[in-house]
Amino acid sequence: MMSLMTQKTIPAKQPLSDWFRRNVAKLVVAPTFGLIIFFVYGFIAWTGYVSFTKSKMLPTYSFEGFYQYIRLWKMTPWNVAMENLLVFGSLFILIAIVLGCLLAIALDQKVRAEGVLRTVYLYPMAISFIITGTAWKWILNPGLGIQSLMQSWGWESFAFDWLINSEMAVYTLVIAAVWQSSGFVMALFLAALRGVDSEIIKAAYLDGASLSRIYLVIILPTLRPVFLSCFFILTHMAVKSFDLVVALTGGGPGYSTIMPANFMYEMTFRRNQIGLGAASAMMMLATVMAIVIPYLYSELREKKNG
Amino acid sequence: MADLSALPGGKSPWQSAARFGLYTLLLIFAAYYILPLIVVLSTSLKDLDEIRNGTLLSLPSEINFDAWGYAWNEACIGVSCTGLKPYFWNSVAMTIPAVLISTLLGALTGYSLTKFKFKGANLIFAMILFGCFIPFQVVLLPMAQSLGYLRIANTVPGLVLVHIVYGLPFTVLFFRNYYVNIPDDLIKAATIDGAGFFMIFWRIMLPLSPPIIVVTIIWQFTQIWNDFLFGASFTTGGGQPVTVALNNLVNTTTGVKRYNVDMAAALITAAPTLVVYVLAGRYFVRGLTAGSVKG
Numbered sequence: 001m002m003s004l005m006t007q008k009t010i011p012a013k014q015p016l017s018d019w020f021r022r023n024v025a026k027l028v029v030a031p032t033f034g035l036i037i038f039f040v041y042g043f044i045a046w047t048g049y050v051s052f053t054k055s056k057m058l059p060t061y062s063f064e065g066f067y068q069y070i071r072l073w074k075m076t077p078w079n080v081a082m083e084n085l086l087v088f089g090s091l092f093i094l095i096a097i098v099l100g101c102l103l104a105i106a107l108d109q110k111v112r113a114e115g116v117l118r119t120v121y122l123y124p125m126a127i128s129f130i131i132t133g134t135a136w137k138w139i140l141n142p143g144l145g146i147q148s149l150m151q152s153w154g155w156e157s158f159a160f161d162w163l164i165n166s167e168m169a170v171y172t173l174v175i176a177a178v179w180q181s182s183g184f185v186m187a188l189f190l191a192a193l194r195g196v197d198s199e200i201i202k203a204a205y206l207d208g209a210s211l212s213r214i215y216l217v218i219i220l221p222t223l224r225p226v227f228l229s230c231f232f233i234l235t236h237m238a239v240k241s242f243d244l245v246v247a248l249t250g251g252g253p254g255y256s257t258i259m260p261a262n263f264m265y266e267m268t269f270r271r272n273q274i275g276l277g278a279a280s281a282m283m284m285l286a287t288v289m290a291i292v293i294p295y296l297y298s299e300l301r302e303k304k305n306g
Numbered sequence: 307m308a309d310l311s312a313l314p315g316g317k318s319p320w321q322s323a324a325r326f327g328l329y330t331l332l333l334i335f336a337a338y339y340i341l342p343l344i345v346v347l348s349t350s351l352k353d354l355d356e357i358r359n360g361t362l363l364s365l366p367s368e369i370n371f372d373a374w375g376y377a378w379n380e381a382c383i384g385v386s387c388t389g390l391k392p393y394f395w396n397s398v399a400m401t402i403p404a405v406l407i408s409t410l411l412g413a414l415t416g417y418s419l420t421k422f423k424f425k426g427a428n429l430i431f432a433m434i435l436f437g438c439f440i441p442f443q444v445v446l447l448p449m450a451q452s453l454g455y456l457r458i459a460n461t462v463p464g465l466v467l468v469h470i471v472y473g474l475p476f477t478v479l480f481f482r483n484y485y486v487n488i489p490d491d492l493i494k495a496a497t498i499d500g501a502g503f504f505m506i507f508w509r510i511m512l513p514l515s516p517p518i519i520v521v522t523i524i525w526q527f528t529q530i531w532n533d534f535l536f537g538a539s540f541t542t543g544g545g546q547p548v549t550v551a552l553n554n555l556v557n558t559t560t561g562v563k564r565y566n567v568d569m570a571a572a573l574i575t576a577a578p579t580l581v582v583y584v585l586a587g588r589y590f591v592r593g594l595t596a597g598s599v600k601g
Contacts, residue, residue: 024503025422032415032474033430039471040437043445050447059451099335106332119587120336123343126583126590127576128532130549134556134572135342138349138565139362149361183339187591240441243534247553261535264443269539274447281443292439 044285051278059274068279077255078280081263084170085287088259089238091174092181097230099178100185101223105215107186108193118190122183129180133247136176137163166256169249173241173257176248181237185230192226193219232295239288260284350374350569357565373566377574381567383554384543390571392544393551397531399462400547404469405526411470412477412522417511419478420485421493422503431482437475445472446539453540460545468540469530476529477522480593484518485511517589524586525593528579548575 020027054064072078103121107114124132139145142161150158162168196219204214242261245251251258258266260280268277349357350373351366379389415434419427449468450459458464488511496506537547546554552575556568583590 021502025418025424028414028418028503029427029430032411032478033434035471035474036434036437039445039449040440040475041433043448044440046448047444103332103335106328109328111328111332117332117336119584120339122587122591123580123583124339126528126579128534128549128579130532130534130553131572131576134552134568135346137556138569139342139345144357144565145362149363152361179339179342191591236439243549243553246534246538247556250557261441261443264446265535265539268447269450278447281441281446284441285444288439288441 047278047281050275051282053275055275055278057272057274068275069283072276072279072283077258078260078263080255081258081260084257085238085259088170088173088177088241089235091171092177092238093231093234095174095178096182096185096234097227099182100230101189101220101227103182103186104189104193107190118187121186124180125184127180129241129243130247132176132180133244136172136179137248140172140175163249164253166253169253169257173244173248177237177241177244180244181234185234188226188230189223192223196222228295228298232291235291236288239284260287346569346572350566350573352566354562354564354566373564373570374574376564377555377567377571381555381564381571382558383546383551384558386544390548390551390555390574393546393548394574396462396546397548400465400469401527401530404466404473404530405523407466408470408473408477408526409519409522411474413481413511413515413519414507415474415478416481416483416485417507419482421488421490421506421511431478434475434478437472438479442472442535446535450540460541460543462545464540465536465547468536469533472536473526473529476525480518480522480525481515484515488514517592520586520589521593524582524589527582528590531579 049061050059051068052063052065053060054062054067107117111117140160140163142148142159142164145160147158147160150160162172200218201214204218205211209217240261241259242265245257245259245262249257251262261284264277264280264284267273267280345362348365349362351369351371352360353370353372356364356366377389378391378394380387381389383390383393419431453459453464453468456464458467492510493506496510501509532549533547534549534553537550538553541547541550552571555571
C-alpha cells in the first residue's frame with residue numbers, strides 16, 4: 001500500500017498531488033495527533049468538567065462549583081488514601097533509590113557473573129504488579145508464609161502479620177514495590193556509572209583518596225540527573241499505583257491501605273459517584289503535574305545550558 | 307569503570323575482605339529478588355497437603371503439574387469455571403494488534419516530526435509527549451462512556467483501541483528520539499534522487515530502524531500484557547484480559563483455597579513477558595531507559 005501511494009505521488013505535476021506531496025508529513029501526523037487531542041486533552045477536559053457537577057450514576061452538566069472537591073477532602077477514605085500515598089511514596093522512592101544505587105555501585109566493581117546478577121535484579125520489572133502482589137501475598141500471609149517458616153525453624157515467637165495488621169499493611173506494599181522496581185533503578189545508575197570518566201577516578205585514587213570518598217565526592221554528584229530521573233519515575237509509579245494494592249491487600253484491612261487510584265476506581269465504577277470520582281482523578285493529575293512540570297522545566301533548562 | 311584492582315597497591319588482606327563483603331552483599335540481594343520466584347514455582351508444583359504441612363522454602367517431594375493443568379483448564383474465575391485459557395487468548399488477541407498498530411503509527415509520526423519538519427512540529431511533539439505523564443484515572447470515565455457509545459465496551463477491539471491510543475505517546479517518543487539522530491543529509495540526497503515521503507521511509511528509515519523497533523515492541527508488549535487498570539475498568543466476565551482474570555481467580559473465595567493453583571496461574575500470566583525478558587533483556591533495559599523520558 002505504501003509503494004502504491006509513493007507511485008501516485010511521483011508523476012505529480014497536477015496541483016492536487018503537488019499539494020499532497022507538500023503536506024504529506026502533516027497528513028501522516030494528523031491521525032496520531034487527532035487521537036491524542038481527542039482521547040487525552042478532550043477526555044481530561046470532560047473529566048475536569050464532570051468534577052464540577054453533581055453527577056452520580058450518569059453525567060449531568062449543570063455547574064456546581066467546587067462541591068465535589070469539598071466533599072472529597074471531607075471524606076475519611078480519601079484522606080487515608082492521600083496519607084497512604086505520602087507514606088508509601090516516600091518510603092518506596094527512598095528505599096528503591098538507595099538500594100538501586102548501592103547495587104549499581106557494587107555491580108560496577110568488576111564482579112564475576114555480572115550479567116547473571118543483573119538479570120536476576122531486573123526481572124521483576126518485566127512482570128505485572130498483579131503477579132507481584134499475588135506472589136507477595138502468599139509469602140507474607142501469616143498462616144503459611146514467612147511467619148510459619150521462621151517458627152518451623154525454631155523461632156517460636158516470631159510474628160510477622162503486617163498483611164493483616166491495619167497499622168502495618170501499608171509497609172507490605174513498600175516491600176513488594178521495592179522488590180519490583182529497585183532493579184530498574186539499578187539499571188539506570190549502572191548505565192550512568194559506565195559513562196563516568198575513569199581517568200578522573202584513577203587520578204583521585206593516585207592522590208590517595210579512598211574508594212568511598214571517590215564515590216561520595218566525585219562520582220555521585222555527577223549522577224544528579226539520574227537521581228532526578230529516578231525520583232521522577234518512581235513518584236509517577238507511586239501516584240499511579242493501583243494494581244499492586246488490589247492484588248496484595250485489596251485495600252484492606254478495612255480501607256487502611258487504599259491509594260487515590262483505588263478510591264477513584266471505587267467511586268467511579270462501584271458506587272456510582274462519578275462526579276466524586278472525577279474530582280479525585282483531577283487531584284491525582286494535579287499531584288503528578290506538580291512533579292512533572294518542575295522536572296521538565298529543569299531538564300529543558302539543563303539542555304539549553306549544556 | 308572503577309577498575310581499581312589494576313592500580314598500584316597490590317592485594318592486601320584488607321582488600322580481599324572488602325571483596326568478600328561485596329560478594330556477600332550481591333548474593334543476599336540476588337536471593338531477595340530470586341526467592342519469590344522460586345517459592346511461587348515450588349508452591350505451584352506441590353499438592354495441597356504438602357503445602358499445609360511443609361514450609362515456604364521446602365521443595366516439592368515430586369514434580370506435579372496438576373495445579374498448572376487445573377489453573378489453565380478448570381479453575382473458577384467468578385462464576386465460570388473455565389480456567390485461565392480463554393482469558394489468556396483474550397490477552398494475546400488484544401496485545402498483538404495493539405502493539406503492531408501503535409508501533410507503526412509511532413514510527414510514521416516520529417519520522418514525519420523529524421525528517422519532514424513543518425511549522426509547529428515541535429509543539430505537536432510536546433503535546434503528544436504530555437500523554438506519557440497523565441495518570442490514566444483522568445481518562446477512565448469518558449473512555450468507558452465512549453466505548454459504550456461505539457458499541458465496543460467489554461470487547462477485545464475496545465481494549466485494542468485503548469491501548470493503541472495511550473501507547474502512542476511512548477512509541478512516538480521512542481521513534482522521534484531515534485530518528486532525530488539520523489543525519490538529514492541522507493534524506494536530502496534521497497529527495498534529490500526523486501524519492502518521495504513513503505519511499506524514503508520504506509527504503510531508508512526502516513532499514514535503519516530494527517533496534518528501535520525491537521525496543522518499542524518489547525516496551526509496548528510488556529506494558530499492554532501487564533495492564534490491569536484498563537482491563538478492570540472496561541471489561542467484565544468473558545471479555546477480561548488475563549491479568550484481571552488472575553486477580554479474580556486468586557480472590558474467588560468459594561470452595562477450598564488452592565494455593566498451588568493460584569501460584570501456577572500467576573506463573574502462566576507472567577510467562578510471556580518473562581520469556582521476552584530472558585530472550586531480549588538487553589533491549590528491554592534500553593526501552594526502560596528510553597521510556598524514562600530522557601530526550
